[in-house]
Amino acid sequence: xxxxxxxxxxxxxxxxxxxxxxxxxxxxxxxxxxxxxxxxxxxxxxxxxxxxxxxxxxxxxxxxxxxxxxxxxxxxxxxxxxxxxxxxxxxxxxxxxxxxxxxxxxxxxxxxxxxxxxxxxxxxxxxxxxxxxxxxxxxxxxxxxxxxxxxxxxxxxxxxxxxxxxxxxxxxxxxxxxxxxxxxxxxxxxxxxxxxxxxxxxxxxxxxxxxxxxxxxxxxxxxxxxxxxxxxxxxxxxxxxxxxxxxxxxxxxxxxxxxx
Numbered sequence: 232x233x234x235x236x237x238x239x240x241x242x243x244x245x246x247x248x249x250x251x252x253x254x255x256x257x258x259x260x261x262x263x264x265x266x267x268x269x270x271x272x273x274x275x276x277x278x279x280x281x282x283x284x285x286x287x288x289x290x291x292x293x294x295x296x297x298x299x300x301x302x303x304x305x306x307x308x309x310x311x312x313x314x315x316x317x318x319x320x321x322x323x324x325x326x327x328x329x330x331x332x333x334x335x336x337x338x339x340x341x342x343x344x345x346x347x348x349x350x351x352x353x354x355x356x357x358x359x360x361x362x363x364x365x366x367x368x369x370x371x372x373x374x375x376x377x378x379x380x381x382x383x384x385x386x387x388x389x390x391x392x393x394x395x396x397x398x399x400x401x402x403x404x405x406x407x408x409x410x411x412x413x414x415x416x417x418x419x420x421x422x423x424x425x426x427x428x429x430x431x432x433x434x435x436x437x438x439x440x441x442x443x444x445x446x447x448x449x450x451x452x453x454x455x456x457x458x459x460x461x462x463x464x465x466x467x468x469x470x471x472x473x474x475x476x477x478x479x480x481x482x483x484x485x486x487x488x489x490x491x
Contacts, residue, residue, distance in 0.1 A: 256370050257402030258294050260475055262412035264366040265289035267419060267479025271427070272486060279490040283355050289362050289482075290412060296363035308360070311336035312367050314439060315377030318447055322436050333373060336364045337435050337485075344489045362482060368438060369478035371445040371470075372397045382449065388458040396453055404468050419476045430477055431484040438481060445470065 256264070269289055272280070284292060296312070299305040307330070314332040316322055327335060340361035343349050349357075367373045375381035375397075382396035389403045410418070422430075433441075452467060453459055 256366050256475075257405055258297075259405050259410075259412045259415070260370070260402065260471075261293040261297075261363060261366045262290040263415040263475045264369070264478040264482065265291075265293035265362055266412055266416035267476055268362075268482040268486065269479075270416075271480055271483030273491045276483075276487050276490040280358070280486065283351070283358055290416075292359040293362050293366060295359040307331075308336075311360075311364065313373045313375075313381055315375065315381070318376075318443060322439065333364060333368055334435055334439060337361065337368065340364065341485060341489060361485070365482040365485065366478050368435070369442055369474040369481075370400060371442050371449050371474070372400055374439050374443045375446045375450070385450075385453070385455055387453050387456065390458075390460050394459075396449065399453075399459060399463075400449060400467075400471065404464055404471050407464060408468060415472070415475060416479070419472070419479075422476075422480075427480060430480050438477075441477075442474075445474070 265288065269277070280289065296308065300309065310328055310330040310332060312333060314322070314328075314334050316326045322334065331339075340357045343357045344354055344361065372381040379385055380397070382400070383398075385396040387394055387396055387399065389399055390407075394403055405415075408415075448470075449467075452463070
């Protein structure tokens, strides 16, 4: 009986990571995006955010939208972390989810934060949510295919461990790289003012198309059951770093427009 128990425990340890779902950048990725954004804020925006967050950093609150998932009273925000619509098609009104999606989430947060009649507690809540959702937008599989839950159903191996394609892009590569969020944010690629302006161009939907273009590459990057390791990391982690940086720069643009 003891041997049978040990075998069952072993199977649970091996199979759990293969079949559990992950939904966005891991904590390190979100915090890096929040920290990067802080570098591009105007002084006025920094003061407004510092006041609303009672001195807490954007990196600190960037995981709030994930933390509240354990509370059923926030269940309605579950679908706000992603958006799924066919590749190479435009996002239209009829595409919108009745439960809300990532695009609607960001638009709602911005609208509420801009409204001078919004109560302070609501501004705090939606600011935290906005910081998280802009990060989500830049994880390519958050705008992936609905039928495979943004790559969650595509089982792969990450070195010796069971994983799925979504988790590899959420956290496996970031965790393997071994840098803290501050190290990641301090070691972004140097950009000119022209390059920053180019990244910040366009609307929320334009940025979704940008991430969706990358999502197609991600889907083509691995087959079901494939073992991903050093070469995959070498080929694709630069994209992860670039997306974290883009997310921070674009988040700063949105916040400057709201508070600047």
